[in-house]
Amino acid sequence: MLVVHAVWAEGALVLWAEDSAGRAVTGSRAAVPAHPFSADADSLRAALVGAVGRAAAAVEPVSLVVSLPGSDRHPLPSPALVPPAGSPAVPSPVLRRWRVAGVAVRAGAAGLLAALRDCAADGLAVGPGLAHLCAVHAFAEHLVAAARVAPLVVGVPPCLRWRPLLAGADAAYFAELCAALPPSAHAHLDPGEPPSADVQVHAVLCALVDEVARERLGSAVPPGAAPWTAALTGPDARLRGAGARLAGELREAFDAAHRVGRPRLLLRLVEPEEEAGGDAWSLELWVQSAVDPSLRLPLRDLWRGEGGAWLGPEAEAAALRELDRAARVFSPLARAVEELAPDTVRLSLREAHAFVREAAPRLDAAGVTVLLPAWSGRSALALELTVHDRVPAGRGGLGVDDLVDFSLEAVLGGQRVDLEELAELARLKQPLVRLRGRWTMVDPGALQRTLELLRLRGRGRMRRSRAVALAVAPSAGLPVPVESVRADGALGALLGGDCEHRLTPLETPPGFEGELRPYQRRGAAWLRFLGDLGFGAILADDMGLGKTVQLLALLADERARGVSGPTLMVCPVSLTGNWLREAARFAPGLRVRLHHGPDRPHGNDLARLLGSTDLLVTTYGVVSRDVEELAAVPWRRVVCDEAQAIKNSTTRQARAVRALPADTRIALTGTPVENNLGELWSIMEFANPGLLGPAAQFERAFAAASAEGEDGARAAALLRRRVGPFLLRRLKTDRSIIADLPDKQEMRAWCTLTPEQASLYRAVVDEMAERLDGADRVRRRGVVLGALSKLKQICNHPAQFLGDGSALAGRSGKLERLEHLLGEAVAVGDKALCFTQYTAFGDRLAPYLAEVLGCEVLWLHGGTPRSRREEMTRRFQESAEPMVFLLSLKAAGTGLNLTAANHVVHVDRWWNPAVEDQATDRAFRIGQRRDVQVRKLVCVGTVEERVDELIERKKALAESVVGSGEEWLAELSVAELREVVRLSPEAVVG
Incomplete structure (x- = not known):
């Protein structure tokens, strides 16, 4: 894994990375030795291009010296980096200079930071310095969008640059950014005399504001614009032929913009009267309070001495300065500048059109308030x-x-x-x-x-x-x-979005093992109908409503009808096992294959495999790497599970899945929109390429969809019309859906192991086999129970087994699955109970989940005092906020009433159904008014899956056969034990 760090050095964004595959110890005695974990520039550039595409194409290799904590011979690795085995501990770290290889971005830094800010690439972690720079870039975008920037003449030769205007809430947030500056962000500077944080952050903010403003304004500049306009919008910022007068005026205006209470100019376009001609347009000049923008005054009243008290003594002079500045953007205003007491500018029809189309956006960006008729922003x-x-x-x-x-x-x-x-x-x-x-x-x-x-x-x-x-x-x-549609029948x-109820529901197809609920039959029929029409679909049912089952029913129906052609299922690594197991359970007649790992087939071998395959399960990472080969296959259908993985349209994996040709496409997601409408566009662009037009056009058209008023309602209605036919979302809170569901849903959540987990798992199995040879019955029992406990801990997380306090993120398939399940629950405002039998693991899991999920995570275990236990129970039951309650199975398996939760997750299994049911009944009991979803995390191809199968087979005999915990497993023969604990190939994906 690469942990990418960033600094701002000599006007450029410089990135360098730590690589977990680096050398453990440096033997160099050089004055400035090479950092042992530093990735080379080519590897870093390749990783960046793979993650964000063209945004990282213009980087150039550089060498950088940074001061980092560590010993004389070894730097302390980043907390996000998993150090290689054998890395020495570093007691009492001191600052030491190290040379790292990096890449510099001298033009386009804003674009790269924007891409990295939304990047969720596998094998790439964002270090604190880069995260801080991404936050500064987001602030720069906010300032430009809010027109809180102004031009200044700076440097030699003189250049026109955009600079931020910081006041009020913006100044407070800037102070927060300065306080949050991490040490790694200035590791390249002299540690003895580093500049203050506000100087460092302001320099970066100025550079990013200038780049963002030029990018946004460049396309709005008409041909033949004035030299100073070109210097503010084009790549060349040098000011030619303007002289010191412009520099002084801009500095004066910039300084005035920071004064509290400075009034602003407001321009209001007025239509001609009914009987007047088309050339009788007028532009009224108003002045607006900067403290309270709702306070406005026509300039004619200001000249008469009316209402100026609340504007301040500088109102008249400020209004004239603003008018002179606005006249440089819209030349007809120059006629008012020449007047003694200007209040209105008469415009021809041509000038009015130019003002609406060209001048108004530029004036607004320059800080002049513009009021236009309501029709001006619409497609007429x-x-x-x-x-x-x-x-x-x-x-x-x-x-x-x-x-x-x-x-x-x-x-x-x-x-x-x-x-x-x-x-x-x-x-x-x-x-x-x-x-x-x-x-x-x-x-x-x-x-x-x-x-x-x-x-x-x-x-x-x-x-x-x-x-x-x-x-x-x-x-x-x-x-x-087409702006509106009238359709019947x-x-x-x-x-109108009611197609699901008008279609004939899909009957349970031949070869499908299970009973489809009514809403699932309707959903499968909807998927089939859109596919037959040649359109893609987004199935966005709430978590737990069975998106997997509906897709498998569709595939089983097609197989029964003789529809040929393979379906490619693209999903996160942690869900590959889930798809293989669910397909085997519900549609055993489907020919399902896993396409992952270094031994996956290529070329002719892949073609032959697909000839006898109905469903090929692969991962986003494989599609990114093998996109050219997979794009050559005539897919019947491409499906993206957890399609929020492609919500950022610029990432490599999003571009890769869009490049796969298919007769039809389906996106499965419980959260089609998490943050902004651009995510919905990206998922729809996969399902129905081109249907929503270019991304920028889509976001402009529907930017008002979430706003109040007539424009917001119109945009929201248009958005529903364009997206609604292809997006099906049912919620558990829907009474028609609840009627279809049982009171309690129990299901397995299948997980895979990471390579690190698999390696540890094999080592424990081998050790157990050696120790069992020749062991007597008593010793044998201890060996088996000890090994089973170790294997369960490894399935949970390597850090739990090793007990070394190492990082949790990115090392456990089960933890990744848990994060996803809880994230979906929290996103819709639900509460969840999580049970684990390991108190030490819970001590680390609780704060980690709180940080990842962004919500409170309570932790109750055997050492929790009674008063604290009662307080946590009360808060969980009474709080309106989404919350997760992590509980020790022994301490909280009975005696608690936690009906505020409608999700229960068993992180690790007790291997006793009665004990697990008692824990589940903390939520599923009298007083529970919602259906409860119970998920048991099981690692495929491991002892967890095989014991789960044994329990299911023996469940009818209850505890008389199963016994308590792992005790009954110790009585199995050596051959049976080997079969139970062996590691299957499908257990590890990575």
């Missing part, structure tokens, strides 16, 4: 699609090739426009037009193309799949987008 010209479904409303099911009747109408500014009106508007060729007393913007070229479309192909019949594409795609090959149900 659009189409309305009306579809009449030929399938009778009472007929069950929908046909893929059924024809539908359709018609298209033009909509301008929210009003329908007939062909005659459209033809007249096209003849005028004006970018701003008045329709039925309301002004609106329109592209004359798009208007002409729309007129031609409606005349030639405005109505008729089409296939249902084409109608769906027109209804949801941004443009679908049309001159303007079965197609109306599909587009």
